[in-house]
Each structure stands twice: as structure tokens, then as C-alpha cells.
Amino acid sequence: MIxxxxxDLAGLTRYFAEIGEKPFRAKQVLRWMHQMGAGDxxxxxxxxxxLREKLAQQAVIIAPQVRSEHRSTDGTVKWLxxxxxxxxxxTVFIPEDDRGTLCVSSxxxxxxxxxxxxxxxxxxxxxxxxSEIIGQLWVANKALDRTLAPNASPLxxxxxxxxxxxxxxxxxxxxxxxxxxxxxxxxxxYSNTVSALRLMLxxxxxxLSRRRVTVSTSGIVPAMDRLREDCPVALAVSxxxxxxxxxxxxxxxxxxxxLKELLAACRRYLERAPRDFITFEYVxxxxxxxxxxxxxxxxxxxxxxxxxxxxxxxxxxxDSGYVRSAPEAIRRFRSVLxxxxxxxxxxxxxxxxxxxxxxxxAGKVRxxxxxxxxxxxxxx
Numbered sequence: 001m002i003x004x005x006x007x008d009l010a011g012l013t014r015y016f017a018e019i020g021e022k023p024f025r026a027k028q029v030l031r032w033m034h035q036m037g038a039g040d041x042x043x044x045x046x047x048x049x050x051l052r053e054k055l056a057q058q059a060v061i062i063a064p065q066v067r068s069e070h071r072s073t074d075g076t077v078k079w080l081x082x083x084x085x086x087x088x089x090x091t092v093f094i095p096e097d098d099r100g101t102l103c104v105s106s107x108x109x110x111x112x113x114x115x116x117x118x119x120x121x122x123x124x125x126x127x128x129x130x131s132e133i134i135g136q137l138w139v140a141n142k143a144l145d146r147t148l149a150p151n152a153s154p155l156x157x158x159x160x161x162x163x164x165x166x167x168x169x170x171x172x173x174x175x176x177x178x179x180x181x182x183x184x185x186x187x188x189x190y191s192n193t194v195s196a197l198r199l200m201l202x203x204x205x206x207x208l209s210r211r212r213v214t215v216s217t218s219g220i221v222p223a224m225d226r227l228r229e230d231c232p233v234a235l236a237v238s239x240x241x242x243x244x245x246x247x248x249x250x251x252x253x254x255x256x257x258x259l260k261e262l263l264a265a266c267r268r269y270l271e272r273a274p275r276d277f278i279t280f281e282y283v284x285x286x287x288x289x290x291x292x293x294x295x296x297x298x299x300x301x302x303x304x305x306x307x308x309x310x311x312x313x314x315x316x317x318x319d320s321g322y323v324r325s326a327p328e329a330i331r332r333f334r335s336v337l338x339x340x341x342x343x344x345x346x347x348x349x350x351x352x353x354x355x356x357x358x359x360x361x362a363g364k365v366r367x368x369x370x371x372x373x374x375x376x377x378x379x380x
Contacts, residue, residue: 001058001059001060002015002058002059002060003059003060003061003062003129003131004029004033004055004059004060004061005033005061005062005063005130005131005134005135005138006129006130006131006195007026007130007195008130008195008196008198008199008202009026009027009030009198009199009202009204009205010198011195012026012029012030013026015059019054019058021051025047025051027204028044028046028047029044029047029055030199030202030204030205031204031205032044033061033138033205034134034138034199034202034204034205034206035204035205035206037138037141037142037145038061039061039062039063040061041055041056041059041061042056062131063131063135063138063139064081064082064083064131064132064135064136064139065081065082066079066080066081066082066139066143067080067081067082067088068080069143075094075095076092076093076094076095077092077093077140077143077144078090078091078092078093079091079092079136079139079140079143081105081132081135081136081139083108083128083132085366086366087108087125087126087366088108089105089107089108089128089132089136089182089183089184090105090182090183091103091104091105091136091139091140091182092182093140093144093175099176099177099212100144100174100175100176100177101175101176101177101178101179102136102137102140102175102177102178102179103179103181103182104133104136104137104178104179104180104181104182104196105128105133105136105182105183105184106127106128106133106180106182106183106184106185106186106189106192106193107124107125107126107127107128107183107184107185107188107189108124108125108126108127108128108183108184109122109123109124109125109183109184110122110123110124110183110184110185111123111124111185111188112185112188112218112251112252112253113252114218114238114240114250114251114252115249115250115252115321115322116240116250116283116285116314116320116322118317118320119183119184121317121320123368124368125366125368126368127184127188127189127192128184128189128192129192130192130195130196130199133189133192133193133196134195134196134199134200136182137175137178137200137206140175141174141175144174144175145174176208176212177208177212177213177214178200178208178212178213178214179213179214179216179236180193180197180213180214180215180216181214181216181236185217185218185220186215186216186217187215187217187220187223187224187227188220188223190223190226190227193215194227194230194231197213197215197231197233198231200213201213201231201233209274210232210233210234210274211234211274211275212234213233213234214233214234214235214236214279215227215233215234215235215236216235216236216237216238216281217235217236217237217238218237218238218251218253219237219238219251219253219254219257219262219265220253220257221257221261221262221265224265224266224268224269225265225268225269227269228268228269228271228272228273229272232269232272232273232274233274234273234274234275234279235266235269235273235278235279236278236279236280236281236310237262237266237278237279237280237281238251238281239280239281239282239298240281240282240283240289241254241289241294242289242294242295242297242298242300242301243259243297243301244258244259246288246289247259250285250288250289259301263301263302263304263305266278266305266307267304267305270305270306276306277306277307277308277343278305278306278307278308279307279308279309279310280302280307280308280309280310281310281312282298282309282310282311282312283312283313283314284311284312284313284314284324284325284329284330284333285314285322285323285324285325286314286322286323286324286325286326286329287323288322290325290329290330290333291329291333292332292333292336294333295332295333295336295337296336298337299336299337299340299342307342308342308343308344308345309337309342309343309344309345310344310345310346310347311330311333311334311344311345311346311347312346312347313325313330313346313347330346334346
């Protein structure tokens with residue numbers, strides 16, 4: 001059976017042509033699935049009964065199943081999403097006063113092995129399908145609509161619940177922003193990621209602005225160039241170091257695509273980007289990359305790339321080997337960048353009491369890379 005959640009508009013239009021139906025049916029079904037959350041063809045009242053019966057015989061609408069849900073005292077919600085064969089990924093909703101952001105995973109685990117990331121420590125199993133990527137948004141929308149509905153039981157511990165309920169009453173989407181910053185490297189699952197992005201942007205589906213959808217990459221240069229042409233959304237680059245020697249150690253993909261190539265790709269991306277800057281993400285590691293000297297190197301490195309910096313206090317996980325930079329070190333680093341004219345934000349740590357903060361997502365991965373096993377052998 002074909003899962004219709006695996007299709008963007010172009011794919012669904014082709015499918016309807018193959019079964020002898022007119023193209024406009026694809027838009028109708030997209031609206032039912034993504035705008036109204038329908039999982040049953042019988043609900044699609046503006047489709048002919050014969051078509052609903054045909055679809056029921058040939059296709060399904062199956063979103064990934066939620067294994068568990070955890071709620072932080074700050075309002076953050078984390079779902080553990082079942083991806084079969086003992087694997088699971090994590091999806092996180094972060095409420096703010098002016099927006100609701102969903103952090104979406106693209107792979108089961110991650111092959112890039114960034115040394116400060118819990119996901120990277122686990123190894124890699126497989127790419128997620130389109131239905132498993134967009135299904136995270138589908139599942140989160142339904143869960144939040146249910147728990148934040150005006151007649152639902154109060155969520156007194158959640159700071160932003162009242163504002164989000166008000167949005168729901170007005171018919172506004174609770175999830176206003178999506179960031180591809182969960183488990184995995186989105187650009188190493190390129191075709192499925194782009195299909196999911198197109199669904200997020202499509203007015204028949206979620207209708208999000210390109211400025212409100214962000215792909216985060218560790219620097220897969222050829223795929224950055226493809227994304228610029230195929231589906232340019234906001235771009236965040238996991239930089240984390242101001243020179244190749246340090247970045248080779250922290251972000252090993254730098255050995256294949258060093259900083260000179262990466263920054264050139266960033267400049268090219270800006271030719272088509274919906275924003276006039278690249279966001280550089282920089283995790284703050286005590287005594288590793290957080291000195292004034294590092295900040296000055298960073299200024300010199302990015303002088304030709306319009307950018308803003310997002311400083312991320314390191315979120316600890318067991319046996320990471322790293323320590324979060326002290327608040328004063330982060331303030332000092334930020335001040336140096338700001339003095340050079342850069343816009344700098346420091347990411348608030350959200351959901352760390354449920355291991356939902358940046359760098360903490362772990363899910364459950366049956367590691368095909370055997371990385372965990374090799375690491376244990378080295379320790380022994």
C-alpha cells in the first residue's frame with residue numbers, strides 16, 4: 001500500500017494521474033491530510049465516494065507512532081517517535097511568546113560524529129522517509145491542538161500555554177516555525193528532506209514562509225548548492241570553530257569540506273536565500289573554542305559573509321568530555337563579536353530537564369556504523 005504522506009504536491013499529482021484521476025484531486029487530498037489532519041479517506045467529504053473507495057483500496061495515510069511524550073517545566077514538549085526495528089527519533093516543540101518552533105529530525109542517528117553531540121555519539125542507522133519527516137509535524141500539530149484546545153484540562157506548569165491557546169481560538173497555527181535541527185544531517189537525506197520542505201511551504205499543506213523554515217547543516221557543500229536551486233529556505237550552519245584545525249576535531253566533516261569551501265558555499269547560497277544572512281551556530285565549550293582569541297578569529301573568518309551568530313551554551317550528556325562555558329566567558333565572547341558589528345544571540349537552554357535541549361537528542365538507534373562498539377573497545 002502506498003503511504004500518501006510520502007508525497008509532496010508534484011508526487012501526489014503524478015500518483016493521481018497514474019490512477020486515472022484529475023490533478024486537482026492532489027490539492028484536495030493534501031489539504032485534508034495536512035491542514036485538517038485527516039488520516040481516513042472517509043473523512044474527505046468533497047471527494048466522490050468512488051474515489052474515496054478507490055483510495056482506501058490502494059493507499060493509506062500513516063504517520064509515525066509516538067512512543068512517549070515528555071513535557072518540561074518551561075513548556076517544551078518532546079516526543080519519541082517510533083521508526084521501526086527498534087529505532088526511534090526525537091521531535092521537540094519549543095513555545096515562545098511570539099512563535100512556536102518545532103525541531104524536526106531527518107535521520108535515525110547521525111553519521112557525522114560531531115564530538116559534542118549526543119546524537120552523533122550514537123552512530124547512524126538510516127534516513128527517514130518523507131512521511132517520517134513531515135509526519136513529525138503532522139503528529140505534533142494533532143497533539144498540540146488536542147492538549148491546548150480551549151476546553152482541555154489546564155496546563156498550569158507551561159508558561160506559554162495561554163498564549164498558544166489564544167492562537168488556537170483565532171484559528172492560527174500553533175507551530176509557526178520549523179527547524180531541521182533534530183537528529184541527523186538533513187542534507188545527507190537530501191531528496192526526502194526537500195520533499196518534506198516543499199510540503200511545509202505549500203499553501204495546500206502547512207503554508208509556512210521560507211523565512212520560517214530553517215535547515216541546519218554541518219556543511220555538506222554540494223548539497224547546499226543544490227538546496228539553493230531546489231528549495232532555498234533559511235540556512236543555519238553548524239560552525240563551532242574559527243579555524244580548520246579545531247573544526248576538524250569538533251566537526252569531522254570539515255576534513256572533507258574545509259572552511260574556505262564552506263564559506264564560499266554560504267556566499268553562493270545567499271544569492272537565493274529568503275534572508276539576507278546566514279546563521280552561524282556556535283556551541284560554547286569551556287577552554288576549547290570560547291576565548292577572546294577565538295572570537296577574533298571568527299570575525300576575520302566570516303568578514304565576507306553577511307551573518308549573525310547564535311551562541312549555544314553546551315548542553316551536557318553522559319561522558320561527553322566537554323563542559324559548558326561559564327556565563328562570563330559567553331558574555332565576553334559575545335561582546336567581542338558585537339563590537340565588530342555582528343548581531344549575536346545566545347540560545348536559551350530549553351527542555352534540558354527532559355533532555356530536549358540542543359545537542360541532547362538521542363532517541364534510540366541501532367547503530368549500523370558500529371561506532372558505539374568501536375568507542376567502547378577504545379576505552380577498554
